[in-house]
Amino acid sequence: MLLLVPPAEVAERLRSVEPRWVAVVLLLHAAAIALRVSRWQLLLDEADLLIGRGGAGRWLVLDAVFLGWLINLFVPARAGDLGRPALFARRTRQGFVPVLGTVVVERGLDVAALLALLSLAVATPFVEVAWGATAAVGVGLLTAGGWLSFRRGRGGLARGALLSVSCSAVIWTLELLAVAAAFQSLGLSLGLAPAAGVVVATTLSTAVLASTAGLGIEQGASAAVLVPLGVEPGAAVALGLVIVVTADFWVIPGGLIAIRRQMIGGKL
Numbered sequence: 001m002l003l004l005v006p007p008a009e010v011a012e013r014l015r016s017v018e019p020r021w022v023a024v025v026l027l028l029h030a031a032a033i034a035l036r037v038s039r040w041q042l043l044l045d046e047a048d049l050l051i052g053r054g055g056a057g058r059w060l061v062l063d064a065v066f067l068g069w070l071i072n073l074f075v076p077a078r079a080g081d082l083g084r085p086a087l088f089a090r091r092t093r094q095g096f097v098p099v100l101g102t103v104v105v106e107r108g109l110d111v112a113a114l115l116a117l118l119s120l121a122v123a124t125p126f127v128e129v130a131w132g133a134t135a136a137v138g139v140g141l142l143t144a145g146g147w148l149s150f151r152r153g154r155g156g157l158a159r160g161a162l163l164s165v166s167c168s169a170v171i172w173t174l175e176l177l178a179v180a181a182a183f184q185s186l187g188l189s190l191g192l193a194p195a196a197g198v199v200v201a202t203t204l205s206t207a208v209l210a211s212t213a214g215l216g217i218e219q220g221a222s223a224a225v226l227v228p229l230g231v232e233p234g235a236a237v238a239l240g241l242v243i244v245v246t247a248d249f250w251v252i253p254g255g256l257i258a259i260r261r262q263m264i265g266g267k268l
Contacts, residue, residue: 009234021185063258070255121197
């Protein structure tokens with residue numbers, strides 16, 4: 001996508017970015033990250049998988065999450081979602097499949113949230129095609145993940161489900177507001193519906209396509225939603241870059257710190 005838009009046009013839009021709104025985007029991303037970590041910790045706890053909370057294990061959930069995200073930046077098909085439970089299962093000496101099930105439940109909750117955002121999004125061909133497929137995938141993930149992780153748990157599925165759904169709703173509301181704030185940083189007068197479309201498009205595209213840190217993919221997805229609404233291609237690509245940079249601002253350092261901490265512990 002970057003090759004199809006004059007770099008000078010993108011650079012001009014980036015020079016006009018309002019730093020205060022970028023700071024808001026960063027804070028919203030940070031809050032969403034904290035809730036994502038808490039959500040997985042909750043699911044692990046409700047599945048009787050959260051052990052070793054003290055000492056060297058206290059950072060394990062956080063480190064596993066950031067390492068998974070770091071892998072996702074460079075490997076397609078959400079491969080980091082396999083690396084995260086693999087690290088946790090090895091460190092806690094538990095079965096990989098039950099831990100993986102909690103991640104599958106997470107993805108099911110995320111898909112449900114994406115469906116809600118699709119309902120808010122503008123009716124583009126991308127959105128119309130994605131709705132049915134996303135619904136089917138979401139139901140399958142929730143069913144499979146619940147069976148893998150909670151069938152042998154202590155019966156806390158109902159409470160865990162309620163808290164996890166609430167967490168997911170807040171997480172994706174923060175992601176929606178982050179894109180809306182990114183609009184403001186570029187002076188784009190767009191509402192929540194286009195923001196929802198961008199969230200869905202960028203999330204689904206990066207889940208199946210490979211790129212370095214999302215470069216080229218999220219910008220194309222943003223343009224696919226916004227250009228039909230009359231947004232200039234340069235502005236749409238600039239928006240995609242703002243989204244990538246503000247997300248990677250937390251993920252890359254957090255992932256590198258996690259690698260160092262796990263290597264010092266001799267467990268990576």
